[in-house]
Amino acid sequence: MSILSTENLGHTFSDKWLFKDLTFGLQKGDRIALVGINGTGKSTLLKIIASKIIPQEGNVVFSKDIKVGYLDQEPDFTGLLTIADFIYTLNDAVQQLIRAYESMIHSPNPDQQKLEKLIDQMTVTDAWNIEQKIKTILTRFDIIDFEQKIANLSGGQKKRLALAKLLIDDPDIYILDEPTNHLDIETIEWLEKMLISGQKTLLLVTHDRYFLDNVCTEIKELHQGKLYTYKGNYSYFLEKKAERALMDASTLEKNKNLLRKELEWMRRQPQARGTKSKARIDAFYDLEEKTKNSASTASLDLNVKVSRQGNKIAEIHHLSKAYHGLNYINNFSYIFKKGDRIGLAGKNGSGKTTFLNLITQEIKPDQGQIILGETTKIGYYKQGGFPFQTNQRVIDAVKEVAEYIIMEKGETISASQLLTHFLFPPEKQFGLIEKLSGGEKKRLQLMRILMDNPNFLILDEPTNDLDIDTLNILEHFLMDFPGVLVLVSHDRFLLDKLTNQLFIFEKGKPITIYNGNYSDYRLTEETKKNLFKEIPEKTIIEKKDRTLDKKKISFKEKIEYEQLEQEINTIEAQIKNKTKEMNQTTDHQLLIDLSKEIEQLTTTLDQKSNRWLTLAELI
Structure with a gap:
């Protein structure tokens, strides 16, 4: 059952229809991305669904008691002075309790009686867990000074603040317009994990292709005022869109040929003749409009000249x-x-x-x-x-x-x-x-x-x-x-x-x-972490005993040590090559297979690296 549905939505901008007759629904747990070229109305559609603007046609229907959270590209903080004013919702009793507690403990001379009363109330309402959640999220977004003036924040800081508040409130439906803008890569990777946990319902617009692959399970493309649905992630969407483009090209060619015949028929008919088929005339104009719309698809051309460059750059x-x-x-x-x-x-x-x-x-x-x-x-x-x-x-x-x-x-x-x-x-x-x-x-x-x-x-x-x-x-x-x-x-x-x-x-x-590149770097960093994991206490004691006994490495262990060095280098090269192969393919099944192979190779690398460290200790 849909928790949100649109019925025949239509909206214009500058006397032009952005879209018309859009009907679709959101089920609980759906993670849907809306894609399309700039200017097609993606952000407008999100604003309509979030009840920020009223559509000129159709309506949006929500299930009872559904809470919607909306992240705008340029969040509005009208009437709010500080970060704390925005973070702690006025009509949320628990959040206001947390704010009072935070204000009290940062006061130079807190009233101990009031503070004890607040602590008791925090315990009764289970506010400690909520306070911890708020602090964890805000710290992740580098929001520390709650009394900082919102007016002094940069555009990127305001966007991060709005996103943090949305995650704190945890609405039933997340509507996100470019959520990864102004975030660093580590925070984006953390956000991915947050959004795919707990069966969240998402409708978002983003240009981040890895984010689309990792988070979304369905793509809706807004193209020439219509929605095309693809059940899968971004890689699947690319594959199916290419197939649709081929079909559209074939249909366009057929329509052009038919249009030429119908145009000749229209020209041959006397202007005053009343026996001309009205249905055929209407079909001609409909075909003409379809062909014109299909043919209007342009492509961006960036082939500008580059200035000559000398040896010293x-x-x-x-x-x-x-x-x-x-x-x-x-x-x-x-x-x-x-x-x-x-x-x-x-x-x-x-x-x-x-x-x-x-x-x-x-x-x-x-x-x-x-x-x-x-x-x-x-x-x-x-x-x-x-x-x-x-x-x-x-x-x-x-x-x-x-x-x-x-x-x-x-x-x-x-x-x-x-x-x-x-x-x-x-x-x-x-x-x-x-x-x-x-x-x-x-x-x-x-x-x-x-x-x-x-x-x-x-x-x-x-x-x-x-x-x-x-x-x-x-x-x-x-x-x-x-x-x-x-x-x-x-x-x-x-x-x-x-x-x-x-x-x-x-x-x-x-x-x-x-x-x-970046994937190479992350893989290197992960490998380092695995190599230098804390060694279990038992292993440490065994190594100390061996050192005290002055045990010498055997000839067989020396051979093993040298072979392990070569094997580790080979596995690292394999991981690097397969990572590059992942970056160069859009085949969904191949991406899954390569991911599994890399995971297996990484496990093997960890095992061999730990053994290599043990032998290195003996040497």
Whole structure:
């Protein structure tokens, strides 16, 4: 039985129907992702289902006493002063009790009698478990100072605060619009585990392809005002969508052939003749509309020219930068080479954006220097977007950069033609930027940067708000990009595909360089943890006894020790190869098989590594 259902939903934007006659339901435990290109109405549909806006047609029906939680892309905190005002719901007696207790224990001179009374009430209402849950979730999102003013928070901090509150409240239905934006990778992986526990019901929009695979069990694609349902995760969706695209192409070709015949029939008929079949005329116009809609599907083209790059690209010498006494960059040196594809990994606040601002010389280092080559041309895609006037038209924002642009093969095209390449049709080109969706604004920002033909591309969270189709095109462009790429992204899929080297940031520690992509790095870290697990006490005593007895290693054990070294190297290489194979396939069954093989290999690696450590102790 559905706990939520929509009935013939329809909504318009700027005199155009986003969707019409949408009917579907949510069952308890469903984990559904809504996908589609920017501007199709995904966020609008979520707002309608969350009762934030009223649809122009149809309605949404909920089962009795269903509690819905909604995460907006830009959460609203109107009327709230501090974090505590938002976290502790006014009409929730237990949460208000916890707030009173927290306020009392942080008071310089608490009233002991009142405090004891609060402690008793906390025990009676079982508020201690809820308090622990609240603190665990908030700490995970780096929310510590509950009296901090909400107005002083950044956009990313506000989004994390809203998501934390949603997890604390644990509604019956989670409606999430881009939940992974502004989260670091470790927090995303933790969030995945939270959302798949306890049979939660989810309806979400996200561009994170690993997140879709790990969390969602059903995909709904919003395409040209209609919903297409795929029972499976994202990998399954890709497979079935490709099949549907082939069928659509075949149907389109048949419709075009039929339309030509019907058009000839329409032309042959005398204008005043009354015997013409009305049904056939209606069928002609219906076919014409279908063919026109199918043919209107465009594709994004990112083939802009890249500036020539000399031998000297950029050099970093003994770079240091500190804030409030904490070193974020400490005596770091690196010489960029042609073809460098570097990902920056680390928790939020560890210094990644500071590092990018130092490279682009937007801020000055405390020590050291950055030397750019004479031909190096940096393109910097920032998280915050670019500023624009509220009354500025899309085409004017492009013409600010250039009236004409040189493409990859040398041809010159106008700003208007380039906008069409980037999926901005004429009606949007002459519309106001403020009317664009969040993803369309990001796509416009990316276009402005690429127009300048950079050969050193810096992308700071480029995936935020972009639809998956645009991400796939961006990914293919960046794979072929001949210049230097420096990428900050919480999108593990993108990091795996596009980088072969990582700069690892840890707050207060020097930057470390890792050769490999993100999955390689995580696998290495997990292997290290397994290698250095705490050895059981019995094993420790046995090793001490052997040391005291000065037992020598036997010839057979020496041979075993040498063989184990080779076997461990072979298994590590196998795990690495199979991980790469996983990153390069979308075959659902193959992904499952590879995952099982990697799990078995990791178990074998642990066993052999422990034996190797035992023999190493003897030597």
